[in-house]
Amino acid sequence: MxxxxxxxxxxxxxxxxxxxxxxxxxxxxxxxxxxxxxxxxxxxxxxxxxxxxxxxxxxxxxxxxxxxxxxxxxxxxxxxxxxxxxxxxxxxxxxxxxxxxxxxxxxxxxxxxxxxxxxxxxxxxxxxxxxxxxxxxxxxxxxxxxxxxxxxxxxxxxxxxxxxxxxxxxxxxxxxxxxLAPLQEKVQKLKQTSGAKIDVSEPVFDYMAKALNLEVNDQKFSLAIDNGTEPSAADFGQLQNDLKGKNIKLFVYNVQNSSPTVDNLLKMAKSSGVPVIKVTETEPKGKTYLQWMNDQLDQVAKGLSIQ
Structure with missing residues (x-):
């Protein structure tokens, strides 16, 4: 880890x-x-x-x-x-x-x-x-x-x-x-009718992504980052293609864990116009669980252009 x-x-x-x-x-x-x-x-x-x-x-x-x-x-x-x-x-x-x-x-x-x-x-x-x-x-x-x-x-x-x-x-x-009803309601509102592909820097957000019917397209890459190992060239190349070609709806980024590899991908996402969702592994100071989750789902709503 x-x-x-x-x-x-x-x-x-x-x-x-x-x-x-x-x-x-x-x-x-x-x-x-x-x-x-x-x-x-x-x-x-x-x-x-x-x-x-x-x-x-x-x-x-x-x-x-x-x-x-x-x-x-x-x-x-x-x-x-x-x-x-x-x-x-x-x-x-x-x-x-x-x-x-x-x-x-x-x-x-x-x-x-x-x-x-x-x-x-x-x-x-x-x-x-x-x-x-x-x-x-x-x-x-x-x-x-x-x-x-x-x-x-x-x-x-x-x-x-x-x-x-x-x-x-x-x-x-x-x-x-x-x-927690507002959270459940927001999840249902944001849930995609057909699996929308996303990439993630590591699998912190994956359970919520599944609830939203968002399909993680870079599981091997994110697992390597999560385990502290170097992603394969093929997995890195696939993620680059996803970002450059805008083949994904969102790039989910854990702001508490970064590396030169992830930082470069983050820049690539921004330059390509792929919405970046910033998440954290630990609960932010002064936030309740509901506020924490809602803040991140609000980013998803904006990234998916859902009012």
């Missing part, structure tokens, strides 16, 4: 050995009450990514205390190294929500090192909610079905931990799902 441009690798203050020791110490505590709830009686939830934490807060309401680990868009999710404080929070959590399929494998390590993890509710969104496996496209939050399904999963799991408030969690989940 390539390192994202402009995203900082956050290095923990402890070695792997000290993290293991810390987790072991937390997990062996005789006082298990803090692993279930904080001092106010709220269920402790740790979310690896802030956009998943947003759903947990919406569904849990005032019955939960949610900690987002990755809440800075300049933090590289692939290279993140948890601090002792993060390890402690994970150990003390009753519920953990993270992406899975290798995207945030550091969370797997924390959970595996925690002797109390078997008693926790663990939701790997890509694996448990969306049925993905290692090697599948990891950017599952770009699928417009992911957050509604996650909301329902959270409501069901919170109800198991706190049965007396099951109806509240279900109601909160539906309220959150309803709040």
């Amino acid at each position: 390539v390192k994202l441009k402009g995203i900082t690798k956050i290095t923990g203050l402890a070695t792997s050995a000290s993290l293991l020791f810390l987790l072991s110490a937390c997990g062996s505590s005789n006082d298990t009450s803090t692993s279930k709830s904080d001092s106010s009686g709220k269920i402790n939830i740790v979310a690896a990514e802030n956009f998943y934490g947003e759903v947990a807060k919406a569904v849990g309401g005032d019955r939960v205390a949610v900690t987002d680990i990755l809440n800075n868009p300049n933090t590289d999710p692939h290279d993140y190294e948890p601090t002792p404080d993060v390890a402690r929070r994970v150990s003390m959590a009753q519920m953990i929500v993270y992406n899975g399929v290798g995207y945030d494998s550091w969370m797997d390590k924390l959970i595996n090192a925690d002797s109390s993890s078997k008693s926790k509710t663990i939701i790997k969104v890509a694996d448990n909610v969306m049925g993905k496996k290692e090697g599948d496209n990891e950017h599952i939050w770009y699928n417009p079905d992911t957050m509604p399904k996650l909301a329902k999963k959270l409501a069901a799991d919170l109800a198991k931990l706190d049965p007396s408030h099951a109806q509240t969690y279900q109601k909160n989940a539906q309220t959150y799902i309803d709040s």
